[in-house]
Amino acid sequence: MSTLATDPRRAAWRLGDAALRRLAYTVFGLCVTGYALAFAFEFLNPYDQAVSWGSGSVAFDIAFGVGTSCFPLVGVVITHRDPRNTIGWLMLAIGSVWAWNAFAELYIVYGARTDPGSLPAVGFVAALSSWSWVPAIGLMGTFLILLFPDGRLPSPRWRVVGWASAVTMTAASIALLFRPGTLDDAPIKGIENPLGIEPLRSLLTLLSVSLVVFPLCILGCAVALVVRFRRSRGVERLQLKWLATAGAFVALTYLVAMTASLLAGGHDPVPGWVEALQEATLVSFAAIPLAIGVAVLKHGLYGIDVVINKAVVFGVLASFITAVYVVIVVGIGRLVGHGDRPNLALSITATAVVAVAFQPVRDRVQRFANRLVYGTRATPYEVMSDFADRMGGTYAAADLVPMMARTVAQGVGARRVDVWLAVGPGLGREATWPLEPAGQVPQATADSIADLRGDRVVPVRHHGDLLGALTVVKPPGETVTPVEDKLLDDVAAQAGLVLRNARLIDDLRSSRQRLVTTSDEERRRLERNLHDGAQQNLVSVALMLRAVRGRLGPDDAVGTALDLASQHLATAIEELRELARGIHPAILTDRGLAPALRSLAERSPVPVVVDYRLAARPPTNVEGTLYFVAAEALANVAKYAQASEVTVRVTSTDATVTLAVDDDGVGGADDTRGSGLRGLVDRVSVVDGTLHLSSPRGGGTHLTCTVPVAAGPPAAAEKAPPLTTATKETVGAGS
Amino acid sequence: MDMTTLIVDDHAGFRTSARVLLEMDGFRVVGEAADGAAAVVAAEALDPELVLLDVQLPDTDGFEVAHTILGRSPGTRIVMVSSRDESDYGDSVVLSGALGFVAKAALSGPALRAVLAREAA
Numbered sequence: 049m050s051t052l053a054t055d056p057r058r059a060a061w062r063l064g065d066a067a068l069r070r071l072a073y074t075v076f077g078l079c080v081t082g083y084a085l086a087f088a089f090e091f092l093n094p095y096d097q098a099v100s101w102g103s104g105s106v107a108f109d110i111a112f113g114v115g116t117s118c119f120p121l122v123g124v125v126i127t128h129r130d131p132r133n134t135i136g137w138l139m140l141a142i143g144s145v146w147a148w149n150a151f152a153e154l155y156i157v158y159g160a161r162t163d164p165g166s167l168p169a170v171g172f173v174a175a176l177s178s179w180s181w182v183p184a185i186g187l188m189g190t191f192l193i194l195l196f197p198d199g200r201l202p203s204p205r206w207r208v209v210g211w212a213s214a215v216t217m218t219a220a221s222i223a224l225l226f227r228p229g230t231l232d233d234a235p236i237k238g239i240e241n242p243l244g245i246e247p248l249r250s251l252l253t254l255l256s257v258s259l260v261v262f263p264l265c266i267l268g269c270a271v272a273l274v275v276r277f278r279r280s281r282g283v284e285r286l287q288l289k290w291l292a293t294a295g296a297f298v299a300l301t302y303l304v305a306m307t308a309s310l311l312a313g314g315h316d317p318v319p320g321w322v323e324a325l326q327e328a329t330l331v332s333f334a335a336i337p338l339a340i341g342v343a344v345l346k347h348g349l350y351g352i353d354v355v356i357n358k359a360v361v362f363g364v365l366a367s368f369i370t371a372v373y374v375v376i377v378v379g380i381g382r383l384v385g386h387g388d389r390p391n392l393a394l395s396i397t398a399t400a401v402v403a404v405a406f407q408p409v410r411d412r413v414q415r416f417a418n419r420l421v422y423g424t425r426a427t428p429y430e431v432m433s434d435f436a437d438r439m440g441g442t443y444a445a446a447d448l449v450p451m452m453a454r455t456v457a458q459g460v461g462a463r464r465v466d467v468w469l470a471v472g473p474g475l476g477r478e479a480t481w482p483l484e485p486a487g488q489v490p491q492a493t494a495d496s497i498a499d500l501r502g503d504r505v506v507p508v509r510h511h512g513d514l515l516g517a518l519t520v521v522k523p524p525g526e527t528v529t530p531v532e533d534k535l536l537d538d539v540a541a542q543a544g545l546v547l548r549n550a551r552l553i554d555d556l557r558s559s560r561q562r563l564v565t566t567s568d569e570e571r572r573r574l575e576r577n578l579h580d581g582a583q584q585n586l587v588s589v590a591l592m593l594r595a596v597r598g599r600l601g602p603d604d605a606v607g608t609a610l611d612l613a614s615q616h617l618a619t620a621i622e623e624l625r626e627l628a629r630g631i632h633p634a635i636l637t638d639r640g641l642a643p644a645l646r647s648l649a650e651r652s653p654v655p656v657v658v659d660y661r662l663a664a665r666p667p668t669n670v671e672g673t674l675y676f677v678a679a680e681a682l683a684n685v686a687k688y689a690q691a692s693e694v695t696v697r698v699t700s701t702d703a704t705v706t707l708a709v710d711d712d713g714v715g716g717a718d719d720t721r722g723s724g725l726r727g728l729v730d731r732v733s734v735v736d737g738t739l740h741l742s743s744p745r746g747g748g749t750h751l752t753c754t755v756p757v758a759a760g761p762p763a764a765a766e767k768a769p770p771l772t773t774a775t776k777e778t779v780g781a782g783s
Numbered sequence: 784m785d786m787t788t789l790i791v792d793d794h795a796g797f798r799t800s801a802r803v804l805l806e807m808d809g810f811r812v813v814g815e816a817a818d819g820a821a822a823v824v825a826a827e828a829l830d831p832e833l834v835l836l837d838v839q840l841p842d843t844d845g846f847e848v849a850h851t852i853l854g855r856s857p858g859t860r861i862v863m864v865s866s867r868d869e870s871d872y873g874d875s876v877v878l879s880g881a882l883g884f885v886a887k888a889a890l891s892g893p894a895l896r897a898v899l900a901r902e903a904a
Contacts, residue, residue, distance in 0.1 A: 587888050
């Protein structure tokens with residue numbers, strides 16, 4: 049049996065799946081039989097004589113039985129699902145040794161003490177069971193943790209530890225099995241070992257030295273587990289976390305029970321609650337096989353992170369409450385000399401302390417547990433709750449998609465997350481995490497969802513309509529765990545609405561952009577019409593009036609009237625020119641932002657320094673936006689600022705152009721009052737720009753407008769088209 | 784002797800008015816052109832002493848034309864005109880090699896002579 053379990057893969061070579069399953073059921077059946085017989089003897093043996101674990105009560109034996117019987121139970125479940133799973137067979141092996149041990153001990157007690165002579169071969173049973181703790185604890189302490197979770201060594205060099213464990217275990221078993229004299233480990237003292245071999249005494253004593261090496265083997269295997277955990281990723285890490293959690297749980301239970309036992313040391317008999325705690329430690333043993341079972345069979349589905357998190361929180365809180373009661377009720381109680389009698393006042397004090405400190409302690413512990421389990425990343429629960437919060441309208445709809453990328457990235461510990469939006473037949477990148485240095489989303493498109501690349505590509509649908517997708521790239525060597533997969537699916541399910549909104553916002557933005565573009569074109573056309581039409585005609589009239597005036601003498605009455613008419617006409621022409629310029633400055637279209645700003649500066653009543661640092665012309669809509677912002681700012685400076693100088697500075701990065709207008713005036717400008725600047729905010733937002741006004745009283749006014757330049761067609765080339773030599777029209781050459 | 788002058792403007796109304804006005808003020812208008820290409824051809828053929836050149840032309844801009852004419856005949860005096868303001872053109876007037884700028888509404892013989900006087904100064 050144990051050879052099969054310790055070398056299950058060889059057995060797996062020979063037997064088919066069905067045969068292996070039958071074998072597993074048989075072993076499990078034997079285990080059940082062993083436990084059943086053990087409990088039968090348990091009730092046949094008088095309580096005061098029952099001797100096994102600890103102080104020897106039925107409750108202890110039952111607790112022990114529950115704790116160990118989980119091994120064969122989980123083992124048979126695993127082998128039923130996967131007959132070639134090494135861990136399953138190991139568990140069955142461990143379970144059958146425990147079952148044999150439980151049966152044998154109670155058999156011996158009955159046969160040697162309750163009803164001596166009624167059972168056969170008590171001595172042989174004792175000889176064959178008194179050493180069985182060696183393989184039972186040995187397999188748990190060495191091979192189980194050495195081979196968990198996949199049945200393989202962490203790496204070939206750990207083979208040494210495996211062999212050392214096997215040799216040590218075998219040597220120790222042989223040493224104990226054939227040692228002459230009484231069987232010290234049997235439940236009834238004084239039974240001679242019928243298998244003892246006197247001539248080999250010294251050799252067997254030598255072999256029992258291996259018992260000293262045994263803890264070292266267990267330590268080596270524990271190191272292997274730590275090594276395996278540190279380099280584990282994804283599913284394997286989750287499986288190891290299950291085992292580690294169970295181990296920690298058992299250790300914590302032991303710690304609590306041990307502390308309680310020590311505190312209650314002087315009492316005889318041991319108080320009931322201490323006994324209950326000691327029994328709980330035996331039952332807690334069941335956590336290890338159960339955790340292994342979950343890890344092997346259901347890893348990921350139960351969200352080990354959540355289990356660990358909760359276990360840490362509840363474990364620490366339970367310890368906290370226990371500690372408070374022990375310190376106050378027992379400790380102080382003894383100091384004030386009330387002895388064993390419970391002191392009501394102290395109990396109330398302890399309750400009050402717990403009541404007051406509970407919530408702060410819980411918060412601290414929860415934060416600690418979160419950091420322990422998730423590190424700096426958000427818990428899946430936080431991710432979803434955050435997301436729901438944002439969907440609820442706490443944030444601007446336009447920010448939701450970038451936030452979604454960030455939330456997902458933090459939730460699954462991704463190196464990169466992109467959110468794609470369905471645009472026409474394809475997909476376009478809408479948001480990315482981490483952000484690019486300039487805060488821009490690098491433009492990218494894909495023809496279909498099949499063209500997207502990443503460790504995970506999760507489509508986002510809403511009412512069956514493909515709205516976009518999430519792509520997730522994990523750090524090298526990491527894979528997306530089932531828990532993270534579930535999180536991604538949950539986010540994708542919620543993201544439909546977000547992406548639908550994003551699409552609407554996109555539509556709205558492009559519609560506004562079209563409006564502004566159309567309006568700009570309309571302005572240019574109007575300006576040109578005014579210039580080419582009305583203004584030219586008025587200018588011609590003015591020239592004709594001047595010509596006629598030239599024919600008349602300086603004191604001619606008609607001439608004086610003509611002078612007056614000319615003045616009015618000049619005013620009208622000037623007004624018309626200003627009007628045209630306000631509608632749209634020709635210089636901006638023809639020569640670009642820099643000359644247009646210089647032209648503005650020249651006309652400004654306050655001296656203006658223009659510091660223009662762009663190498664190439666930005667897109668038309670950007671030029672227009674910045675020009676109108678500058679014009680409005682300079683007009684405001686002239687009207688309100690009482691400044692002696694203004695600086696207009698235009699600078700750029702790879703992705704943005706920034707216009708800054710700074711004056712040295714009185715400050716105190718209020719951007720909420722109905723200034724013309726307010727109207728520009730809309731215009732700036734259409735090109736996704738930002739407008740910032742700072743105007744401390746007495747500290748001048750500082751206006752900054754930043755506009756991204758990624759989008760939009762570049763403005764017309766500064767140079768006019770080359771001159772053609774073809775004659776189009778020559779009028780009146782040589783008259 | 785009256786200064787021989789070429790008027791370049793795409794507005795026939797302006798050309799006519801300017802011709803009447805300048806001839807009254809002692810300029811001899813030897814030709815008119817309605818676009819940049821025609822202006823270059825006419826300047827070459829007529830070799831005027833003065834070219835009154837509109838900035839905005841249908842095929843190109845006046846600065847470009849000024850550059851071309853001066854390249855072929857460096858001695859030609861060029862004065863830019865426009866119904867817009869000189870400030871609308873930044874430093875383009877100076878850069879083009881033209882002598883100066885006169886707003887169309889302010890055009891007159893004396894205004895032109897004032898610009899031409901700068902050359903002498």
